[in-house]
Amino acid sequence: MFDIQEIRSQFSILDREVNGKPLVYLDNAATSQKPNSVLEVCHAYYTELNANVHRGIHTLSQLATEEMELSRRKIQKFINAEHDFEVIFTKGTTEGLNLIAYILTQKLQKDDEIIISYLEHHSNIVPWQLLCERTGAKLRVIPIDENGILQLDYLDQFLSEKTKVVSVNQVSNALGIVNPIEEIIARTRKNSDAYIVIDGAQSAPHFNIDVQKMDCDFFVFSGHKMYAPMGTGILYGKREVLEALPPFHGGGEMIATCSFDRTTYAGLPFKYEAGTPNVGGNIALGAAVDFMNRVGHQNIQHHENALLEYAQRQLLEIEGLKVYGEKAHRTGVVSFNLEGVGISSDVGMILDKMGIAVRTGHHCTQPIMEFFNIAGTVRASFAVYNTFEEIDLLVEGVKKAQRMLS
Structure with a gap:
């Protein structure tokens, strides 16, 4: 049974008043509110488990590691990734897109092309512009009509052997328009070997996501738009794609061996998770997935x-x-x-x-x-x-x- 009052009772913030009036919160595309079950997980981490992960043999470190890796597996199932190590923890969609644009630098050269759409958030425009500046590649933009609908005939015209990346959102944050992702991916696969990047920031909170069926190379989304804490997010990448590309950040966690002569890199997912992660937030992201699954x-x-x-x-x-x-x-x-x-x-x-x-x-x-x-x-x-x-x-x-x- 779908009981709206029972659902609302799980969000304590909805009981507050703003300017003497009951809060009516309709800014969920910017960030959603968090259910008590998610907030309790955050609190429990910092009061019962607080320790760094993957690096300690002591009890708290082992327990924190188990909880964060359990969250990774929950998210793997949530998006139907084939492997849990294809799920990379990030700060959010923006970091995920910047990460992808950076690690693809060596794959592009002058006059290669990147295709995006008119419906993109700045975070799915600017990283690609920066990539074009680094490589000499060119940006091509799928136009929209007066209803905001993508004109996919232009995608067919744009696709060629020069196309190296196609990056589009599944849902527009500004208009809520649902883009035909399956059709975009099918057309791209038919006419190009380009990497396909899907911005799922506005779709993951609303849709059932299946990255294997979708057949994208990358899928990124934010936790804070789907009932999880701010500063959390996911980059999914196909195993063979991530293994073939270089790291993003350098530092602790992402190395296999390090000397002054040479460093070798850890396997997935740790190759892309340098430094101390947002452990409490990442565990709570799994709790947000639990909440959505229960509803x-x-x-x-x-x-x-x-x-x-x-x-x-x-x-x-x-x-x-x-x-x-x-x-x-x-x-x-x-x-x-x-x-x-x-x-x-x-x-x-x-x-x-x-x-x-x-x-x-x-x-x-x-x-x-x-x-x-x-x-x-x-x-x-x-x-x-x-x-x-x-x-x-x-x-x-x-x-x-x-x-x-x-």
Whole structure:
């Protein structure tokens, strides 16, 4: 049974007030709130297990190592990776994408090409631009139409023997548009030997992820958007791909042998996990996976899709309100503006006075905003603990903002 009140009872922060009003938290695409079960795991690590991992023979170190490696196996199952050592702990999606772009440096040369899309977050644009600067490669961008839908005919035109990387998100953080990842990967595999990178920051919290079925080379996501602590994330890479590429950071943990003459590197996953990891956060990421499994992927997706459908229907009844990507297949996000209200942050501030947390601005997707010739949007984004009553409060708040600002 899907019991929304029971789910909400697991998130203590939802009981607080903001500006004298009950908190309505609709900024989940930026970060989700954390259930008590995850917070308890964090607390238990620091009060009962605190020790460095993989390096000590004493009891606390051994127990901490066991817990972190158990979390790795939970995440392996969560994304259906073939091996647990294909799961690399990172600080989040941004670090994962930068890591990939760095270790691919030696694989690119002048006039090679990297394909991304117009729907990317800055973290899936800038690392590739930096790679182009290092190598002389060129960036090509799949355009969108007026609904924010990728024009995949351009992907077919772009793909060639020069294509070395195709990197796209599965879900747009700014618009919530779900991209046809399976089709993009199939077209790429048919016409190119490029590395395929999938930004799963906005899909991992909402979808059942299967990296083997997807057949990507890399898949990255953040823990903090899926009920885990900030500073946690995952880079999945195919075994044969990761083994053939160089390390990212150098230091402790990632070596096999080290001398002043020569260093050899540890096997996976430790080759890409230099230094002391966020042990408590990584263990808690496994607890977040446990929470999502208990609720059930189908329940999460069904509830969030119902929230999105209801929110869009109610908001579009407001005269002069425009939803971006309205006609596209979307999940988790409704991004909109009010006609005659020039600054989205003004709407956000009025909503905040009513206890309603939304995100305003360009959402680290300035090219999307430029395409629509706007400075930013108001973005409401949903998680499993949100309710239809909260959407009603959002709609009333938007109406109030319209009256005040028009």
